[in-house]
Amino acid sequence: MYCSHFGFTIKPFQINTDPGFLWLGKQHKEALAVLQSGVMKSRSFLVLTGDVGTGKTTLLNALFENLPDNVLAARIPDPKLDLLDFIHFMAAAFGINESFASMDDFIIHFERFLNEQYHLGKTLLLIIDEAQHLTNDLLEVIRQLSDLGKPGANPLHAFFIGQDEFNEKLTDDRNTSFRQRITHTYHIEAIHKKDVGEYLRHRQRQAGAEKNFFSDKAIDCIYDFSGGLPRLINIICDRALLTAYIGSKDAVSAAIISECARELEIRPPIKPPDQNLSPVPVPVPEKPLKVNRLFVLFLLLLGGYFAYLYIPASLGRFYPVMGERRVAPSGGDAENSSLAAVKPAMSVKIVIHFLRDEYEPDPRSLEALDQAKDLLRVNPEMKASVVGYADSSGDPQYKQHLSTLRAYTVESYLGGNGINPVRIDSKGLGIQNPAASNRTWAGRALNNRVEILFHPASGLEK
Numbered sequence: 001m002y003c004s005h006f007g008f009t010i011k012p013f014q015i016n017t018d019p020g021f022l023w024l025g026k027q028h029k030e031a032l033a034v035l036q037s038g039v040m041k042s043r044s045f046l047v048l049t050g051d052v053g054t055g056k057t058t059l060l061n062a063l064f065e066n067l068p069d070n071v072l073a074a075r076i077p078d079p080k081l082d083l084l085d086f087i088h089f090m091a092a093a094f095g096i097n098e099s100f101a102s103m104d105d106f107i108i109h110f111e112r113f114l115n116e117q118y119h120l121g122k123t124l125l126l127i128i129d130e131a132q133h134l135t136n137d138l139l140e141v142i143r144q145l146s147d148l149g150k151p152g153a154n155p156l157h158a159f160f161i162g163q164d165e166f167n168e169k170l171t172d173d174r175n176t177s178f179r180q181r182i183t184h185t186y187h188i189e190a191i192h193k194k195d196v197g198e199y200l201r202h203r204q205r206q207a208g209a210e211k212n213f214f215s216d217k218a219i220d221c222i223y224d225f226s227g228g229l230p231r232l233i234n235i236i237c238d239r240a241l242l243t244a245y246i247g248s249k250d251a252v253s254a255a256i257i258s259e260c261a262r263e264l265e266i267r268p269p270i271k272p273p274d275q276n277l278s279p280v281p282v283p284v285p286e287k288p289l290k291v292n293r294l295f296v297l298f299l300l301l302l303g304g305y306f307a308y309l310y311i312p313a314s315l316g317r318f319y320p321v322m323g324e325r326r327v328a329p330s331g332g333d334a335e336n337s338s339l340a341a342v343k344p345a346m347s348v349k350i351v352i353h354f355l356r357d358e359y360e361p362d363p364r365s366l367e368a369l370d371q372a373k374d375l376l377r378v379n380p381e382m383k384a385s386v387v388g389y390a391d392s393s394g395d396p397q398y399k400q401h402l403s404t405l406r407a408y409t410v411e412s413y414l415g416g417n418g419i420n421p422v423r424i425d426s427k428g429l430g431i432q433n434p435a436a437s438n439r440t441w442a443g444r445a446l447n448n449r450v451e452i453l454f455h456p457a458s459g460l461e462k
Contacts, residue, residue: 002241002242002244002245003207005245006209006213006241006245007208007209007211008204008207008208008209009207009208010207010208011207011238012203012204012206012207012209012237012241013203013233013234013235013237013238013241014234014238020206021202021203021206021207022058022061022062023198023199023202023203024062025191025192025195025198025199026195027188027189028055028058028059028188030186031048031059031186031188032059032062032063034184034186035048035059035063035159035184035186036063036066037184038159038183038184039063039067039068039071039125039157039159044146044155044157044158044181044182044183045146045157045158045159045160045178045181045182045183045184046157046158046159046160046182046183046184046185047131047159047160047162047166047167047170047182047184047185047186048060048159048160048161048162048185048186048187048188049161049162049163049164049166049167049185049186049187049188050163050164050187050188050189051163051164051189051190051229052163052229052231052357053190053229053230053231053232054188054189054190054229054230055188055191055230055231056161056188057129057161057358058230059188060127060129060161063159067125068123070121070122070123071122071123071124071125072094072117072122072123072124072125073124073125073126073127074090074093074094074124074125074126074127075093075127075128075129076089076090076093076126076127076128076129077129077130077355077356078129078130078133078355078356078441079128079129079130079131079133079134079138080130080133080393080441080444081138081441083103083137083138083141084100084103085441086138086141087100087103087106087141088100090126091106091109091110093126094113094124096109096110096113103141107144107145107148110145110148111148111149114148114149114155114156115149118149123157124155124156124157125157125158125159126142126156126157126158126159127158127159127161128158128159128160128161128162129161129162130161130162130163130356130357131160131161131162131166132162132163132164132165132166132169133162134160134162134166134169136169136172136174136175139169139175139178140174140175140177140178142156142158142178143177143178143181146158146181164187167187170182189228190227190228190229190230191228191229191230191233192228193220193223193228196219196222196223196228196233197212197214197216197219199230199233200212200214200219200222200233200237203234203237213241213244213250213251213252214237214240214251214252215251215252215253215254217253217254218240218252218253218254218256218257220254221254221257221258221261222236222237222257225257225258225261231359235264235359235405235408235409235412236257236260236261236264237252238412239260239263239264239408239412240252240256240257240260242412242415242421243256243259243260244256246421264404264405264408348375348453348454349451349452349453349454350368350369350371350372350375350451350452350454351365351368351449351450351451351452352365352368352369352372352410352449352450352451352452353365353445353446353448353449354406354448354449354450355448356391356393356444356445356448357394357402358448359402359405359406359409360409361409361410361450369410369413372384372410372414372452372454373413373414373417373418373419375454376414376419376423376454377418377419379454381456382423382454382455382456383423383424383425383454383455384414384423384424384425384452384453384454384455385424385425385426385452385453385455386407386410386411386414386424386425386426386427386450386451386452387407387426387427387428387429387450387451387453388402388403388404388405388406388407388408388410388426388427388428388429388449388450389403389406389428389429389430389431389432389433389434389435389447389448389449389450389451390402390403390406390428390430390431390447390448391431391434391438391443391444391445391447391448392431392434392438392444392447393438393444396430396431399430399431400428400429400430400431401428402428402430403428403429403430403431404427404428405428406428406448406449406450407426407427407428407450408426409450410426410450410452411424411426431447434447435447435449
């Protein structure tokens with residue numbers, strides 16, 4: 001929506017990690033050089049730590065793009081698994097399509113696999129995200145696996161990416177043997193205040209605009225409200241550009257940044273300006289839904305039974321998701337889509353899934369997100385409620401904040417693709433209303449979601 005207004009060819013602060021927007025400050029370049037050196041020299045264990053949103057995933061993607069051809073890499077996105085689940089996930093990530101009844105069974109097969117890859121000239125690299133979730137037992141298992149293979153052959157190497165708690169875990173006496181295998185470490189911090197302006201200018205240039213649309217005072221406010229965390233910088237700037245566009249402004253002022261920060265429930269970190277901490281969310285009263293709650297509840301209860309009666313077959317078939325119904329992607333552009341004939345009389349729900357502790361949608365949900373955009377485009381009288389959720393592992397206040405950011409990310413995507421923001425109502429409900437048990441990895445994955453509920457215009461009127 002705002003791209004043409006400012007002369008962008010693409011959203012400069014978009015929700016997905018795009019290698020074309022890669023920006024490396026001094027510490028990012030140092031970290032990347034350290035990690036690349038460790039991988040290329042086939043060192044044993046590499047460790048990268050940093051707070052949520054400091055750019056660890058960006059560095060990981062940059063590292064992936066420059067891996068030597070002889071490195072066979074496997075990635076585990078969240079190691080909060082029991083032993084058998086972990087080894088099966090690891091085996092599948094390396095392309096081993098086998099089932100293992102025990103750890104001993106896996107070790108026999110994996111050692112043979114290591115030796116085969118050595119003779120092919122390959123080095124195995126295991127990459128583990130969210131390493132702070134590894135148990136001491138799993139750390140010891142990985143250490144033991146790194147001992148496998150013929151003498152003189154390249155063993156299994158591992159790259160651990162985690163939050164600061166991982167460093168604390170490594171100090172445990174039970175992890176002494178593991179700690180001795182670490183050859184390269186790097187702790188990444190938030191962007192320094194003096195570099196935030198260059199970060200913004202880089203992303204705007206990459207999006208096709210030579211002009212910087214953020215005033216100096218606005219940049220100072222962005223740092224104050226984000227703590228220098230790239231993730232929060234992107235969210236605030238995206239919101240600010242949309243706000244400036246709606247207000248027919250040609251640039252983003254400090255007042256706009258302050259307004260957006262209030263809407264996103266973000267306040268400055270409580271610490272000196274030269275230090276970098278994640279911002280603390282401010283508990284504020286929930287924004288009231290612009291609906292009659294009893295009426296919407298009544299619609300939702302009846303929706304499952306009457307969905308097939310009221311939603312035309314032209315909408316496309318449905319995929320069952322967590323006992324709900326999610327619209328299947330139709331393909332094609334909005335104007336030619338079969339959605340053009342849709343005039344649903346009842347509420348429709350689309351579910352967008354997220355990776356743990358991330359505000360970007362899981363790539364597998366992007367088609368469903370486009371479906372939501374198309375549905376609103378061809379039904380201009382329709383409105384949508386966007387509600388974010390998170391799993392219950394971690395601080396509830398942080399999860400509340402994360403769910404709000406997820407809901408805004410979806411709202412921003414729809415607004416940035418031509419949907420009038422007044423048609424969208426968004427909020428985060430944190431760990432409320434879990435769709436599945438939080439005791440399992442699969443259940444937590446289902447709970448990290450945003451639900452988009454589409455209502456006929458009459459359903460949202462007061």
